[in-house]
Structure formats: structure tokens, C-alpha cells
Amino acid sequence: MASRKHILIIDDDPFIRRLFGAKLASAGFEVLYAAKGHVGREMARRFMPDLVILDINMPETDGYEIARLLRHERKTKDIPVVFLTSEDFSAEAEKAVKEVYVVDYIHKGIDLDEFIKRIKKAISAKNIDSERHQEKKVSDGK
Amino acid sequence: MNLQNIKIGTLLSIGIVGIIIVMISTTLYSNYLSNRAQEIIETSTTRIFDVLTIQRDVEELTSALDDLIVLVEQYELDVAKQEVSILFERAETTVHRGRTEQIFVESEAAQLEENLKEASDISGRIFELKGDLISRDFDYGQDYRNDFNQDPTKLDSEFDRLRNSKYRMFEVVNNVIKRSDGEFREAMGLVQRAQIVTLVVVGISFVFALILAYFLVRFAKKIYDLKNEFINIIAHDLRNPVTAIIGFLYMIKTGKDRSKKTLDEYINIIHASALKLRNQINNLLEVGRSEAGALKIELEPVDLSEVLDESVKRAKAIALALKMKIDYKKNTNLPKVIAEKNKIMDVIDNLISNALKYNRENGTVTIVSSVSEAKVTISVSDTGYGIPKKDKDKIFKKYSRLGGKSKKKRGTGLGLYTAKMLVEKMGGSIDFTSKEGKGTTFSVSLNIAEAK
Numbered sequence: 001m002a003s004r005k006h007i008l009i010i011d012d013d014p015f016i017r018r019l020f021g022a023k024l025a026s027a028g029f030e031v032l033y034a035a036k037g038h039v040g041r042e043m044a045r046r047f048m049p050d051l052v053i054l055d056i057n058m059p060e061t062d063g064y065e066i067a068r069l070l071r072h073e074r075k076t077k078d079i080p081v082v083f084l085t086s087e088d089f090s091a092e093a094e095k096a097v098k099e100v101y102v103v104d105y106i107h108k109g110i111d112l113d114e115f116i117k118r119i120k121k122a123i124s125a126k127n128i129d130s131e132r133h134q135e136k137k138v139s140d141g142k
Numbered sequence: 143m144n145l146q147n148i149k150i151g152t153l154l155s156i157g158i159v160g161i162i163i164v165m166i167s168t169t170l171y172s173n174y175l176s177n178r179a180q181e182i183i184e185t186s187t188t189r190i191f192d193v194l195t196i197q198r199d200v201e202e203l204t205s206a207l208d209d210l211i212v213l214v215e216q217y218e219l220d221v222a223k224q225e226v227s228i229l230f231e232r233a234e235t236t237v238h239r240g241r242t243e244q245i246f247v248e249s250e251a252a253q254l255e256e257n258l259k260e261a262s263d264i265s266g267r268i269f270e271l272k273g274d275l276i277s278r279d280f281d282y283g284q285d286y287r288n289d290f291n292q293d294p295t296k297l298d299s300e301f302d303r304l305r306n307s308k309y310r311m312f313e314v315v316n317n318v319i320k321r322s323d324g325e326f327r328e329a330m331g332l333v334q335r336a337q338i339v340t341l342v343v344v345g346i347s348f349v350f351a352l353i354l355a356y357f358l359v360r361f362a363k364k365i366y367d368l369k370n371e372f373i374n375i376i377a378h379d380l381r382n383p384v385t386a387i388i389g390f391l392y393m394i395k396t397g398k399d400r401s402k403k404t405l406d407e408y409i410n411i412i413h414a415s416a417l418k419l420r421n422q423i424n425n426l427l428e429v430g431r432s433e434a435g436a437l438k439i440e441l442e443p444v445d446l447s448e449v450l451d452e453s454v455k456r457a458k459a460i461a462l463a464l465k466m467k468i469d470y471k472k473n474t475n476l477p478k479v480i481a482e483k484n485k486i487m488d489v490i491d492n493l494i495s496n497a498l499k500y501n502r503e504n505g506t507v508t509i510v511s512s513v514s515e516a517k518v519t520i521s522v523s524d525t526g527y528g529i530p531k532k533d534k535d536k537i538f539k540k541y542s543r544l545g546g547k548s549k550k551k552r553g554t555g556l557g558l559y560t561a562k563m564l565v566e567k568m569g570g571s572i573d574f575t576s577k578e579g580k581g582t583t584f585s586v587s588l589n590i591a592e593a594k
Contacts, residue, residue, distance in 0.1 A: 014464055015386040015411050022393060035503070057378050086381035087374055108385045112392055 005123055006047060008032040010040030010066065011055035011084065016108065020053065020084065020115070027116045037061035041069055044076050051123045054102075056085040067100035082106055082122050153361070157354040161347055168343035175336035182329040186322045379422045379555050383415035390415075407463075414463035417456050421491050425556040428488065432563060439567045443478035443591035444486060446511060446518055453490040454509060460498055461507065468494075469508040476511055479518050479588035481568045486588070489564050489572075490520065492557040493584045497524035500582070517570075517587045528578040537574065538562045561586070 007029045011017045014035065021031040032047060034040030037058050044052055052070065056063035063083060070076040080103040088107075097105055103122045106115065390408040397404075431437040454470045461468045479486075497507040505525040512519050529537065538558050561584075565572045570588040 013382050013386075015390075015415055016382055018407075018411065019386055019389040019393070022397075023389070026393075026397060026399065057374065086377050086385065088377065108381060112389060 004028060004030045005051070006030045006032060006049040007051045007053060007119070007123075008034065008040060008044055008047070008049040009053045009084075010034045010037060010058075010063075011053075012036065012058045013055070016055070016084075023112045023115065024119065027119075029119075037063070037066040041066055041076075044070060044079060045073070048075075049079060051119065052079055052081045053084050053119070054081055056083055057087060064100060067102055071100055080122055080125060082119065084108060153354075153357065157350070161350060164343060164347055164350075168340060172336040172340045175332045175339070179329040179332040179336070182325050182332070186325040186329070190319065190322045375555050376426065380419065380426075383419040383422070386415040387412050387419070410459070410463040414460040417460055418495065421488070421495055422556075424488050425492065425560040428485075428560050428564065429556055437563075437567070439482050439485060439564070441480050441482060441568065444481040444483045445476070445478055446481075446486070446520065446588070447472055447474065447476045449483060449487050449490060450509065450511065450520065453487055453494060456491065457494040457498070457507070460495070464498055464501075465504055466498055466501055467504075467506040469506050471510075473511045475513070476518055477513065478591045479570075480591050481570070481588050485564045486568065486586075489561045489586060490522075492561045493520075493522040493586070496557050496584070497522050497526075497582070500524060500526040502526055513590075516590050518590060519585050519587045521583050521585045523581055523583040525581045528580055528582055529574070529576040530578060534576070538572070558584075 007024055009017050009021055009024075009031060011020075012035055017033050017035070021033060024031050032043055032049060034043050038061055040052070040054070043049075054063045054066055063085070067081050067083075070079060070081060081100070082104045083097065083102050084106050086108045103125050104118055106118055110118070390412050394405060394408055428437065450470070451472065454468060458468050494507060494509065501507060501524040507525075508521075508523045510521045510523075512521070562572050565586055565588070568588060570586060572584065572586050574582055574584045576582040
């Protein structure tokens with residue numbers, strides 16, 4: 001078996017962190033936790049996780065901002081990010097998701113087994129950002 | 143939302159009343175200017191018409207005088223006699239018109255009248271002179287010429303006077319016309335001014351209406367955003383505990399790790415989440431009631447130590463799941479206060495819940511009660527990061543957003559807003575002190591119930 005995949009959960013709600021963390025751990029992932037956006041960003045830099053699960057609605061720095069910061073830094077820009085939120089998906093959110101290139105947008109009310117499937121898919125998915133760059137290069141070549 | 147509705151109503155009515163006042167006053171002013179211009183033009187037109195008639199008469203009169211002069215010079219005295227009588231009648235008519243015109247142009251008319259009188263006097267004298275000549279019954283031609291030759295200057299001087307009078311009359315008429323021209327210009331100026339005023343005011347009203355519309359749209363957007371924010375807070379604060387409860391129940395049912403330690407942890411979290419959920423639902427109901435105007439508080443003497451015991455018991459369950467500590471020593475000497483038991487319990491729950499939420503990891507929440515003068519004060523302190531100075535005014539607002547530079551911010555929820563609203567309805571007060579990096583203390587003071 002290959003080395004265990006590392007997942008960083010950034011969410012200000014301790015119970016939510018614990019719930020999804022416990023589920024991920026039981027599915028064989030190594031889980032890191034951060035209660036604040038900028039702490040999470042620092043941990044992403046230091047530990048280079050295979051996936052970041054990011055809450056949107058957080059005090060101080062929200063999820064959109066953290067996703068943007070991760071994208072803008074050379075070291076962390078290829079780490080896939082998944083939004084995990086209790087907000088309903090809005091047109092505004094859709095726009096923001098496109099702006100910051102997240103791999104998936106998961107609602108917190110999701111069934112936990114379905115959640116693991118989505119996370120496995122997200123972790124194997126190539127970063128949308130780099131895919132876009134490749135697409136762009138191909139179309140530029142024509 | 144009531145307050146905001148009043149604001150939008152006030153804004154609308156001020157705007158509309160403003161526009162109506164400006165419109166009415168402009169219409170009145172421009173109406174006044176137009177009316178005055180019309181009056182001036184009418185007067186001036188009548189006068190010009192009259193003066194033109196006089197001018198025509200004067201021209202006829204003077205040309206008749208010219209004819210007379212020629213006739214007399216040629217000695218055709220019979221024809222001259224007729225001409226003089228016609229001339230006399232015309233002169234009288236003109237004098238009459240001059241008097242009518244006097245109403246409008248007094249000085250000029252008087253001058254005119256005088257001149258005409260003079261003209262008719264001269265005519266009369268010529269007439270008499272001619273009469274004398276005829277009554278002599280001399281041989282037509284030679285004798286008359288002789289007679290004239292004896293005193294030629296007599297007739298010449300009369301003719302000079304006639305000519306002068308003619309020129310003066312023309313001068314008078316020209317003056318009147320000149321003055322009317324000036325009045326016309328003034329009237330046109332007034333009309334122009336009315337047009338400019340109307341244009342300017344229509345422009346100002348338009349700009350005013352645009353500004354008003356802009357603010358209304360912005361106001362509507364703000365209310366929309368606030369409502370959206372409110373829904374987001376509810377989504378976050380209600381859904382998260384539900385997610386935790388359902389999720390951990392599912393973990394208990396299906397999880398492989400069934401050790402007592404794990405199960406205990408999950409059950410503690412479920413309990414804490416359910417308590418938080420109840421607290422949130424209570425807040426939502428209180429705010430809903432308050433906005434519907436249906437919030438009623440039934441004041442009674444309340445034993446705060448009982449309330450604190452119950453609240454702390456719940457808080458300990460939440461703190462256990464959060465791995466935090468609650469520091470509370472029961473004060474058995476608390477006098478009863480004026481409050482409603484369930485509502486003050488909601489307040490205390492909110493303050494403790496808030497302190498746990500913003501506390502440091504493994505932090506402590508301390509609950510202290512004290513008596514001073516006519517009040518009992520309950521203080522809830524955390525060991526968290528404190529409230530930044532710039533956010534201190536926002537703390538008790540319904541949709542307050544704290545910290546951060548990014549556009550979207552998390553609201554602090556309804557807890558503190560509800561607490562303040564309830565405490566103030568019970569005649570008490572709520573306040574806080576905060577040291578950045580050290581922690582925050584919220585204090586609720588309630589009036590002591592008089593012993594009966």
C-alpha cells in the first residue's frame with residue numbers, strides 16, 4: 001500500500017472538524033486540523049497535504065480568501081482544495097469557486113460515505129488550475 | 143426590519159415632498175414672470191397701436207398743412223379756405239386721441255396736445271388772415287399780392303411756427319415708440335428668465351430624483367444583503383450542530399472503533415451540539431417575536447443562583463466536548479432580581495456559549511456573581527483573543543461582522559444581540575471589557591427585587 005494520503009481540514013467549528021476528521025481517519029487518511037484560516041494556510045505550506053478541505057464561513061479570514069492565497073503561492077498552488085460548507089450553493093459562490101479553482105464544493109449535510117467517495121475523487125483529480133493552463137497552451141498552439 | 147422600513151419611508155417622503163415643493167414654486171415663479179411679460183407686451187402693443195394711429199393723423203395733418211402752405215403761396219384762396227376747415231377738424235380729432243393716450247404716456251401726450259393746439263391756433267390765424275384778404279373784395283391777384291408785398295414777413299413767420307410744431311410732434315411720437323421698444327425688450331427678458339429658471343429647476347429636480355433613486359437602490363441592496371447575511375448565519379449556526387448530531391450518530395452506528403473512550407467523546411459532542419442547537423433556536427424565536435412585536439416579558443422575582451446552576455450544568459456539558467473548563471462558585475447570598483426566569487437563562491446561556499466559542503483551545507470560562515447597591519451583576523469571562531478596539535461598537539448588532547480583510551465575513555450570530563435585547567427589556571444592562579490577546583468579560587446587571 002502506498003503511503004497514506006494527508007488531508008488538512010480548515011474549519012472554525014471544532015465538532016465539524018472532529019466529525020469529518022474522524023470519518024476520514026476511519027477511511028484510512030491521515031488528518032490535520034486547523035481552526036483558523038491563516039493557521040491552515042501555514043500548515044498547508046509546512047506539511048504539503050494531498051488535499052485541503054476548507055470551510056467558507058469563518059471569522060477573520062474566510063475560505064475564499066484562503067483558497068485565493070493558496071493559489072497565489074507557488075508552493076501551495078497545486079494542492080487541490082475542496083470547499084465544505086453549510087451555506088447553500090449560490091450563483092455568487094459558483095463565481096467565486098471558478099475564480100479560486102476549487103476541485104469540489106461539498107455541502108456539510110452530505111452522507112458521510114458519499115463524502116469519502118467525493119474526497120477520494122477529488123484527491124486523484126488533477127488540479128483544475130493546471131488543467132486549465134494545459135488547455136490554454138493547447139489552444140494557443142493552434 | 144421595522145426601523146429600516148421607517149427610514150426608507152422617511153427618505154421617500156422627504157424626496158417626494160422636496161421635488162413637489164421645488165416644482166410648485168418654480169411653476170408659480172415662472173407663471174408670474176410670464177404673466178408680467180404678457181401684461182407689459184399687451185400694454186405696449188395697445189400703446190404702439192394708439193401712437194401709430196396718432197402718428198398717421200399727425201402725418202396727415204402735417205401734409206395738409208404743407209398743402210395749405212402751397213395753396214396760400216399760390217393765392218388759390220378758395221381752395222385754401224376749405225383745406226383749412228378740414229385741417230381744423232382733423233386737428234381736433236388728433237387732440238382728442240392725444241388725450242386718450244395721455245393715460246399711458248402722460249408727458250408726451252401733454253406735449254402732443256400742446257403742439258396740436260398750437261397747430262390749430264396757427265391754422266385759425268391763417269384762416270382769419272385769409273378771411274381778411276377775401277373781405278377786402280379786391281381784384282383777384284394783383285391787389286392781394288400787393289398787400290402781401292407790404293408785409294411779407296407776417297405770413298412767413300406763421301409758416302415757420304407751423305413747421306417747428308410739426309417736427310416736435312414727430313419727436314414726441316418717436317419718443318413713445320422708443321419707450322415701447324424698451325418695454326418689449328424688458329418683456330422678452332422676463333420670458334427668457336422664466337425659461338432659464340424652468341430649465342434649471344427641471345434639471346435640478348432630475349438630478350435630485352436620480353440621487354434619490356440611487357440611494358433607494360443602495361438601501362434596498364443593503365437590506366437584501368442583510369437578509370442574505372441573516373440567512374447565512376442561520377444556515378451556519380443551525381446546520382452545523384445538526385450536521386454534528388447526525389454525523390456522530392451515524393459514526394456510532396457504523397463506526398469500527400467502538401471503544402468507550404471514542405463513544406463517550408461522540409456522545410458528549412452530540413449532547414453539546416443539541417444544547418447549542420436549542421440555544422440557537424431560542425435566539426431565533428426571540429428575535430422573530432421581537433420583530434413581529436410579539437415579545438412579552440413577564441417580570442417576577444428570580445433567584446439568579448438557581449438560573450446559574452442550570453446554565454452552568456449545560457455549559458459544562460458543552461465545555462466537556464470542547465475540552466474546556468468552566469470555573470463557577472455558587473454564591474448563596476444572591477438576592478432575587480426582577481427578571482423572567484427562562485429569558486434570563488437564555489441570556490446567561492448565550493454569554494457562556496459565546497465565551498466558549500471564542501475561547502482559546504483548552505481555555506477556561508469563569509462565571510462570577512456579585513451584589514452592589516441595588517443590582518446583581520453576573521460576569522462571564524473567557525481566556526480568548528479579545529475583541530479588537532475597532533469592532534467594539536459592533537458587538538451587540540444583530541448582524542455584526544468582526545475582523546478580517548476579505549469581503550465575506552462571518553457574523554457573530556444572534557446570541558449577543560438577543561442577550562442585550564432581553565436584558566434591556568428586563569430593565570437591566572449589559573456591558574463588556576476586553577483586552578486584546580487576554581480575553582473578554584461580559585457583565586449583566588439586573589435590579590434587585592424589593593423584599594416583601
